[in-house]
Amino acid sequence: MSGINNRMKIALFILGAGHHLSSWRLSLEENPFSYDYNLEVTRLAEKGKLDFVFFADGLYIDEYSHTNVLNALEPTVLLSSLAAQTNQIGLAATASTTFNEPFNIARRFGSIDHISKGRSAWNIVTTADHGSAKNFSFNEHMEHGKRYRRAEEFVEVVKGLWDSWEYDAWIQDKEQGVFVDYNKIHKINHQGEFFAVEGPLNLSRPPQGHPVLIQAGTSTSGQQLAAKYAEVVFVNNNKGIDNAKAYYENLKEQAVSFDRNRDEVVITSGIRFILGETQDIAQQKYNELQSLIDPNIGLKLLSIILPQVNFLAMDLNKPLADLEETLDEEQTKKYLTYKKFSEKRKLNLKQLSQHVASISPHDLFIGTPEQLADKMEIWYKAGACDGFNLMPLNMIEDLEVFIHKVVPILQQKNMFREEYEGVSLRENLGLVNPSYRTKTANS
Numbered sequence: 143m144s145g146i147n148n149r150m151k152i153a154l155f156i157l158g159a160g161h162h163l164s165s166w167r168l169s170l171e172e173n174p175f176s177y178d179y180n181l182e183v184t185r186l187a188e189k190g191k192l193d194f195v196f197f198a199d200g201l202y203i204d205e206y207s208h209t210n211v212l213n214a215l216e217p218t219v220l221l222s223s224l225a226a227q228t229n230q231i232g233l234a235a236t237a238s239t240t241f242n243e244p245f246n247i248a249r250r251f252g253s254i255d256h257i258s259k260g261r262s263a264w265n266i267v268t269t270a271d272h273g274s275a276k277n278f279s280f281n282e283h284m285e286h287g288k289r290y291r292r293a294e295e296f297v298e299v300v301k302g303l304w305d306s307w308e309y310d311a312w313i314q315d316k317e318q319g320v321f322v323d324y325n326k327i328h329k330i331n332h333q334g335e336f337f338a339v340e341g342p343l344n345l346s347r348p349p350q351g352h353p354v355l356i357q358a359g360t361s362t363s364g365q366q367l368a369a370k371y372a373e374v375v376f377v378n379n380n381k382g383i384d385n386a387k388a389y390y391e392n393l394k395e396q397a398v399s400f401d402r403n404r405d406e407v408v409i410t411s412g413i414r415f416i417l418g419e420t421q422d423i424a425q426q427k428y429n430e431l432q433s434l435i436d437p438n439i440g441l442k443l444l445s446i447i448l449p450q451v452n453f454l455a456m457d458l459n460k461p462l463a464d465l466e467e468t469l470d471e472e473q474t475k476k477y478l479t480y481k482k483f484s485e486k487r488k489l490n491l492k493q494l495s496q497h498v499a500s501i502s503p504h505d506l507f508i509g510t511p512e513q514l515a516d517k518m519e520i521w522y523k524a525g526a527c528d529g530f531n532l533m534p535l536n537m538i539e540d541l542e543v544f545i546h547k548v549v550p551i552l553q554q555k556n557m558f559r560e561e562y563e564g565v566s567l568r569e570n571l572g573l574v575n576p577s578y579r580t581k582t583a584n585s
C-alpha cells in the first residue's frame with residue numbers, strides 16, 4: 143500500500159459504450175461516441191470523486207479493432223472541451239511519441255492544463271499497432287527499441303519545453319508596459335538522436351508545472367520508461383494478486399534506481415468489471431454480453447493462431463471437431479489445448495470463438511458491489527497497487543452502480559476520499575509540482 147494520502151486512487155477508462163465488445167448492442171445511448179455522451183460519463187465520474195478520466199488512442203483500425211475504438215473522437219480535442227465543462231476531475235489523454243513532434247505535444251497538453259486550471263495528464267505511448275505506420279507515410283513501423291529511444295528523448299524535450307517559461311515569466315505589468323520578463327523565458331537548444339528543438343514554447347508554464355505523465359508499456363523498455371518518467375502507471379493484471387505484487391515491487395524499485403521516491407509513482411491496476419445485485423445476476427449479464435459477440439471475430443483470430451485448421455468447415459453449434467486435417471506438431475498441440483479447454487467448459491465452437499474474441503490482458507471481475515469493494519481493499523492493502531483503472535464492461539450502467547454502491551463502501555472504510563483534496567490533479571494524486579529545470583538531458 144502506498145503512502146500517498148493513504149487512500150486509493152481511482153481512474154476511469156472511458157471507452158464508448160463499455161469495455162466489452164458487445165456493450166454497444168445493449169447500450170441505451172443513441173451515440174456513445176458523441177461529445178455529450180463523454181461529458182455525461184465524465185460528470186458521473188466527477189460526482190463519484192474519481193481522480194481522473196482517461197481516453198486511450200489508436201491511429202489505425204481494421205476489421206479486428208474493438209468496436210469501441212472504430213469510431214472515436216481525437217482525445218486531446220475532446221479533453222479541451224471537457225476541461226471547460228468540468229471543475230475538479232483530472233483529464234488524461236493518450237498521444238503517441240512515434241507519430242507526433244514534441245513541440246506539438248508540449249503545447250497541446252500545456253494548453254489543456256491551462257484550460258482545465260491544472261487537471262491534465264498525458265498518457266505516453268509508443269504505439270504498438272504496426273498498421274499505424276501506413277497512416278503516417280511510412281511503409282514499416284519503427285522498430286521497438288528505436289521507438290522507446292525516441293520516446294525517452296521525446297519526453298525530455300516536452301518537459302524541457304514546459305520548463306522553458308519560469309512560473310513568474312509572464313508579468314503583464316500594464317503600467318510599466320512590460321508584458322513578459324525575457325530573463326525568465328529560455329531556449330532549450332536541444333540536439334539529440336531524433337530531435338533538434340530550439341524553444342521556448344509559445345505558452346507560459348502550465349499550472350501544474352508539467353501535466354501528469356502516465357505510461358503503460360509492458361516490455362522491459364516500456365517498464366523502464368515508466369520507472370524513469372511516469373507518475374501514474376497503468377498495469378494489466380490478469381495473472382492474479384501475487385503476480386501484481388511482484389510487478390508493483392519491481393516497478394517501484396526501478397523508480398528508486400532512477401533516484402525517484404517510491405511515492406512519486408502511482409501504480410493503478412486495470413480492472414474490467416460487471417456488477418449485479420447477486421453473483422448470479424452479474425454472471426448472467428456477462429453471459430448475455432458474451433453471447434452477443436459476433437463469432438466471426440473469434441473465428442478470424444483462431445484462424446490466425448491455427449492457420450492449418452479450416453474452422454469455416456466446422457459446425458458452430460457443435461463442440462470442436464476431431465482433427466481431420468494433418469497439422470504439424472506445434473499446431474496439433476495448440477488445437478488440442480483449445481479442444482480440451484472447450485470440453486472442460488462445455489463450449490461449442492461458437493462459444494469458444496466468443497471466448498477467444500474477448501480475451502484481454504486486463505483483470506476481469508464479475509460479482510456484487512460489496513465483493514468488488516472487498517477485492518479492491520485486499521489488493522490495495524496487500525501492496526498490489528496504489529489504486530485502480532476502472533474499465534466497466536457496460537460503461538454507464540456499471541459506472542453508476544460503482545459510484546452509488548462501491549464508492550460509499552470504500553469511503554466508509556476510509557479508503558477513498560469524500561471530497562477532492564485539492565484543485566489540481568497533482569494535488570489529488572498526492573504528487574508535487576515538478577521543480578523548474580533549465581536544461582533537457584541533451585541540451
Ligand SMILES: Cc1cc2nc3c(=O)[nH]c(=O)nc-3n(C[C@H](O)[C@H](O)[C@H](O)COP(=O)(O)O)c2cc1C
Binds near residue numbers: 378
Ligand atoms: C490501460 C492501458 C491503456 C493503454 N492505452 C493505450 C493507448 O491508448 N494507445 C496505445 O497505443 N497503447 C495503449 N496501451 C498499450 C501500451 O502503451 C503499450 O504499447 C503496450 O502495452 C505494449 O507495450 P510495449 O510497447 O512496452 O511492448 C495501453 C495499455 C494499458 C495497460
